[in-house]
Amino acid sequence: MSWLSIEDLKKKYALEDMNVDALSGIDLEIDQGGFIVIVGRSGSGKTTLLRILAGLEQQSEGRIIFKGRDCDQEHPLPVGMVFQEPRLLPWLSVENNILFPFHPEGRAKDLHSKATDLLKMLGLEEYGNAMPHQLSGGMAQRVALGRALSCDPEIVLLDEPLGALDYFTRRALQRELARIYMEGGKTFLMVTHDVGEALRLGTRVIVLKKGKIEASIPIELEYPRDRHSETFQSLLDEVLAALDDAE
Amino acid sequence: MKFKNKNFMESGLIAPAVLLLFWWAGSNAGWWNAFLLPSPEKVIDSFVLSIQNGELQKHVWASLERIIIGFGLSASIALSLALLCSWFPPLQVQLEPTLEFLRHIPPMSVIPMLILWFGIGEAPKIILIILATFFPVFMNALQGIRDCDPKLIEVATVFGYKKWHQFKFVILPSAIPSILTGLRLGLGYSWRSLVAAELVAASSGLGYMILDAEQLSRSDVVLMGIFVIGALGAFLDYGFLWAMKHYLKRGIEA
Numbered sequence: 001m002s003w004l005s006i007e008d009l010k011k012k013y014a015l016e017d018m019n020v021d022a023l024s025g026i027d028l029e030i031d032q033g034g035f036i037v038i039v040g041r042s043g044s045g046k047t048t049l050l051r052i053l054a055g056l057e058q059q060s061e062g063r064i065i066f067k068g069r070d071c072d073q074e075h076p077l078p079v080g081m082v083f084q085e086p087r088l089l090p091w092l093s094v095e096n097n098i099l100f101p102f103h104p105e106g107r108a109k110d111l112h113s114k115a116t117d118l119l120k121m122l123g124l125e126e127y128g129n130a131m132p133h134q135l136s137g138g139m140a141q142r143v144a145l146g147r148a149l150s151c152d153p154e155i156v157l158l159d160e161p162l163g164a165l166d167y168f169t170r171r172a173l174q175r176e177l178a179r180i181y182m183e184g185g186k187t188f189l190m191v192t193h194d195v196g197e198a199l200r201l202g203t204r205v206i207v208l209k210k211g212k213i214e215a216s217i218p219i220e221l222e223y224p225r226d227r228h229s230e231t232f233q234s235l236l237d238e239v240l241a242a243l244d245d246a247e
Numbered sequence: 248m249k250f251k252n253k254n255f256m257e258s259g260l261i262a263p264a265v266l267l268l269f270w271w272a273g274s275n276a277g278w279w280n281a282f283l284l285p286s287p288e289k290v291i292d293s294f295v296l297s298i299q300n301g302e303l304q305k306h307v308w309a310s311l312e313r314i315i316i317g318f319g320l321s322a323s324i325a326l327s328l329a330l331l332c333s334w335f336p337p338l339q340v341q342l343e344p345t346l347e348f349l350r351h352i353p354p355m356s357v358i359p360m361l362i363l364w365f366g367i368g369e370a371p372k373i374i375l376i377i378l379a380t381f382f383p384v385f386m387n388a389l390q391g392i393r394d395c396d397p398k399l400i401e402v403a404t405v406f407g408y409k410k411w412h413q414f415k416f417v418i419l420p421s422a423i424p425s426i427l428t429g430l431r432l433g434l435g436y437s438w439r440s441l442v443a444a445e446l447v448a449a450s451s452g453l454g455y456m457i458l459d460a461e462q463l464s465r466s467d468v469v470l471m472g473i474f475v476i477g478a479l480g481a482f483l484d485y486g487f488l489w490a491m492k493h494y495l496k497r498g499i500e501a
Contacts, residue, residue, distance in 0.1 A: 054405050081405045087398050091420050101406040104416055151406065 002029035004077075004155070004187070009062035011048050011211075022048040024211040026062070032154075035181050035188040037202030039195055039239065045211040046191045050159050053189065054081050080148030082161040086140035088132040094143050095119070095128040101151035118146040122176070138169035142176070149180070158190035162197065174200055178223045195239050199232060200225050207242040215242035285467040290474070293467045302456070307475065309451035310441060313369065314483075317376025318437045322430055325381045329388035334414065339389075346385075354378040354440050372444045372452075379440035383432035391425025392418055427491045434487055438480045453479075 009026040012019045023045045030036060038046045051057045053064065055076035064071040071077050080101065088097045095115045102111055119125045122142040132140060141161060148156055158177075162170045178201055181188055192198055198205045199219060207215040217238055225232055255261075267287065273279060274286030281289075297303040332339035354375050361371035395418045403413045445454025453476050460468035 056401055056404060076407070079405065081402075083398070083402070085398070087402050089399060089402070089417065089420070091423070100402070103408065103412060105412070147406075 003032040003067065004030040005063075005065040006030075006049075006053075007063045007065065009049070009052065009064070010060045011045070011052060011057065012060045021211050023052075023059070023062075026211070026213060028206070028213065028216075030187065030189075032187055033185055035190070035201055035203045036206060037190045037192060037198040037204070038206045038208055039192060039198050039243065040208035040214075041243070042193075043210075044208040046208050047159055048211075049208070050081075050157050050189065050191050053077055053155075054079055054157050077155055078153050079155045079157050080151060080153035081157040082141070082144045082148045082159065084160045084163050086132070086137075086144040088135075088140055088143055088147075090132050092132075093128065094124065094130050094132070094135070097132065097143055098146045098150050100147055114150065115146075118150055121180070122146050136169075138165055138173060141165065141173065145173075145177075145180070149184070149186075154187060156186050156188045158188065160191055160193065163193065170197075175224065177201055182223060195236060195243070196227060198239065199235055200227065205235075205239050207239060209245070214245060215239075217242070282464070282466060285470060289467045290470045293465070293471045294475075297468070297471070303475065306451060306453050306456040306472075307479065309449075309455075310445065310453045311479075313372050313376060313441055313452065314434075314437055316369075317373045317441065318380055318434055320373065321377040321380035321437070322384050322433060324377070325384035325429075325433070326388055326426065329385050329392065332389060333392040333418075346382075349378075350382050352378075355443055358444065367449070372441060372449065375440050375444045376437045380433035380437045383436060384426075384429040387429025387432070388422065388426045391422030391429075394425065395421040431484065431487050431491065434483055435480065438476075438483065442476055 006026055006028040009023055010021065011023040012021055014020075026045075026049060038049065040046045048057065052059050055071075055073050058073050064077065066077050069075070088094075089100065092100065095112070098115045098118055099111050115128065116125065119128050122145065124139060124142055124146070127135065127139065127143075132143070135143065145161070148158075162173050165173065174197060177188075181201070188201075190198075190201065195205075199221075202219050205215075205217045205219060206213055207217070215238075217235065219235060221229075221231060221235075227233075227236075270284070271287050274281065274284065274288075294303070328342075332342065357378065358371065358375065361374055365371045365374070399417050399421065400413055403417045408416065441452070442454040442457075445452035446458050449455040453472055457469050457472040460466075460472065
């Protein structure tokens with residue numbers, strides 16, 4: 001059995017008189033330490049899949065099995081999550097936002113050094129006492145990434161985390177994500193619209209079509225990846241072809 | 248005299264200064280009957296005299312005491328009920344028609360019944376303050392709690408916060424600005440309603456002082472009382488605003 005198994009996962013939404021299948025049977029085996037990127041067109045179910053894994057929604061059918069144990073909203077996966085928007089708590093400082101996963105009640109005293117280390121890793125060491133409204137979009141998203149990593153989760157979920165950023169910030173954060181992935185040995189699951197981003201970061205790209213997996217393409221390239229290389233281009237064509245088929 | 252023009256222009260002192268000047272000039276030139284509008288000097292004299300004989304302090308304290316008790320009780324009841332309603336929505340559904348009915352009744356209209364039931368002691372005044380203060384505090388607190396961004400609640404859910412902790416560490420802090428606004432509005436309402444209550448049934452307090460002065464045809468004391476009420480109300484509001492800004496600036500660090 002895999003480290004993380006998703007078996008026949010289905011999600012139906014009731015919209016007025018009709019049922020909409022957001023996921024119509026996802027089967028996925030994920031090994032520890034991979035960087036799985038899920039791509040697909042709008043409405044293909046990729047965010048729904050991530051939200052179910054995060055415990056924000058309950059599947060209609062199917063199982064999520066982590067280390068041989070069934071997971072649901074009562075017994076969630078050990079995840080940290082970065083959303084499309086930073087979603088920082090505006091009344092907390094940057095440091096306290098990063099430490100948010102540690103419940104304020106019973107929070108250990110020595111977490112300041114943990115926050116400092118994370119801030120340093122994210123290049124925000126001077127902003128620990130800043131408030132979220134004082135940060136740029138890219139900085140805020142870095143803090144959100146720090147928050148997702150602070151509780152040392154086994155799985156990091158990224159729901160189009162760079163989608164709202166400008167090109168240069170996006171590229172910088174892609175490099176940072178690749179570095180954090182290589183350093184941390186965590187398992188990343190990311191949803192993105194950007195196929196280039198998927199190939200720059202992923203060790204496997206999953207193409208979703210109408211709530212089903214259309215293709216699962218392994219990416220065996222060293223970081224940092226040269227997007228002009230032949231292999232990169234042929235993988236890009238392969239993913240784009242799968243997406244076109246998914247139309 | 249030299250002053251910084253910009254500071255003076257931004258101080259908000261021009262309008263009161265002009266009014267005061269007009270009042271002083273008009274009084275001295277005899278533009279109106281001094282009984283109808285006594286001069287500023289006469290009002291200041293009454294102010295100094297009532298401080299010297301301790302009357303003003305007595306009335307101010309009597310009014311403030313009622314505010315502290317009435318507003319404190321009202322804010323406690325309104326905040327507790329708002330928390331209960333947000334935590335247990337069926338309670339709100341049950342209470343809504345009654346509260347909606349009560350909300351539209353001007354507190355002053357119930358004074359006769361309050362006097363009938365409780366006499367002219369402290370109880371009717373305190374109840375009047377509670378009635379006047381309850382709704383702004385309750386409605387703002389409830390709205391603040393309801394308006395919490397569901398995306399922030401999702402963040403708490405992802406990081407394993409159970410319902411109570413979500414409420415304590417996300418919903419409540421996000422509602423604090425709205426709660427403070429409600430408290431500030433309530434404090435203003437309580438002050439206004441109190442003075443009105445003291446005008447009707449009291450033997451102490453600023454409202455009573457004004458009514459007593461009216462019966463003695465002391466318009467200078469009436470005006471002095473009005474200025475003290477305005478100044479104290481503004482001072483309370485300013486103090487509350489300062490505390491609010493200080494609190495929000497510091498942040499509600501969990």
